[in-house]
Amino acid sequence: MSSNTSLSSSESNATDGALDVRPERASLVKHSIQMPDSDHAYDEHRLRQLSERDLYDASRFETELKDTFGFGWVDDEVREPLEDAINQFISMSEQGDATPAGIFATALKVFLKAHPRGFGRYYSGHDPWPRSPELIRAEIDARMPIALSWLQDELDEALERASFKGSDDRPYEEKPFDNEATTMLRMRSEKPDPTDGMIVVAANRARHTGDPAIISRERLNHWWADCCARFSRPDVDWCKAGAVMWDHVQIEVPPDWIAFMMSLKSVDADLARATMAGLFGAVATTVGPVDMDSIMHGITTFVHTHPAFSAITKEGEWHLPYGENTAYSVLVAPGQDENQS
Structure with missing residues (x-):
């Protein structure tokens, strides 16, 4: 005991x-x-x-x-x-x-x-960390170019953000030039555009005899994820740019014309301003060409979809071409490189 x-x-x-x-x-x-x-x-x-x-x-x-x-x-x-x-x-x-x-x-x-x-x-069976000095040095050599590249990109973005917010506070003293002009361009994605040469199609799932993967929901989901992954998230200040610039230029666009183009019963001053600020901000912060039709269609679809605007949207219908058997997919557009699919 x-x-x-x-x-x-x-x-x-x-x-x-x-x-x-x-x-x-x-x-x-x-x-x-x-x-x-x-x-x-x-x-x-x-x-x-x-x-x-x-x-x-x-x-x-x-x-x-x-x-x-x-x-x-x-x-x-x-x-x-x-x-x-x-x-x-x-x-x-x-x-x-x-x-x-x-x-x-x-x-x-x-x-x-x-x-x-x-x-x-x-x-x-043993702790692999810290690794040998040789392995650590080899990884430093391998990662250094990529790390420096990311830091350089971050530095470039920080300098651009500090220089082009529309403020008179400049990061360094400089003498103004005669006939001086300034571009204020937002960052653009450098990733390949998943929509380039592609087209969304509707197929009849019930009568499709080809490869099922072509019309699978996963195929469309993966493509749309690639589209969303290409977005460049702007700094919040850039989200305010369109309205500030639109208010300043004082261009007059009749609200009735906006209502007609967006198939709305009416458009008040706030919606007219927001619509034009979105269009002008998209155009004025990048290098053309800019697909105005697609931008306007996106804004219009947003308004017709959001319940907050239901009182001003006109009645309309859109039918799936094959009813519940409709399967949407994305394919290479005719005349484009087949290797894109």
Whole structure:
């Protein structure tokens, strides 16, 4: 008995001291409470209702990724393993030959193995960090050009933002030139345009005899995700530019003409101003050509869709060409390079 008592006492001392580094489960739970989700994180109900499309969006867009997992911010070290795991989950779910438990375990394993800093020790049996000086130097050499490129892009954007907000406060002293003119151009996406040479078509799903993937919802979803991923999010100041410039130039456009062009019963001064500010802001902050028809169509569709404007929209109908059998897809437009599809 005395021996057992002594052992228990020894274990108690070890628990109170610095030697015991394995926290109890209750301690881990308490610690997790100190890591609250971000303000915009999905709640438990929202998480339970996630679809494969939601997970696909999380793998493509940072906002959705953060909201799904409750992150306040993310970096490549956590983003890339999560994207790999999500893509594995979606791929196995679409194949339909794996159990839910098998999909979960495989996707989780992909995440664990893609995050060596966090989980490498559990595969190798020893802590792989810090790595050897040679490996660290090699990674520095490999990443330095990309890191410098990103920093240079950020610097260019910061300088542009400081110089072209329409303010008289210039970042350095300069003498005004005679006949001076200033361009105020927003950042444009350098990614390839997914809409280039492509056309959205409607097919009859019931009579389609070709490859089912051509008219699958996933094909259209992936294409639209690429379209959305091409957007360049403007600084909030640029969102105010159109209205400020439109008010200043004082161009008069009859509200009746705007109502006619947008198929509305009437247009008040506020809607007329917002519409023209949107059009003028889009044109005045970039280099042409600018597709005015598409911009106007987008604004018009927004007004006809939003319930707040239902009192001023004219009656109209749009019918799906094949009813419930209509399947929308995106194809290479006639006369375009077939390799784009």
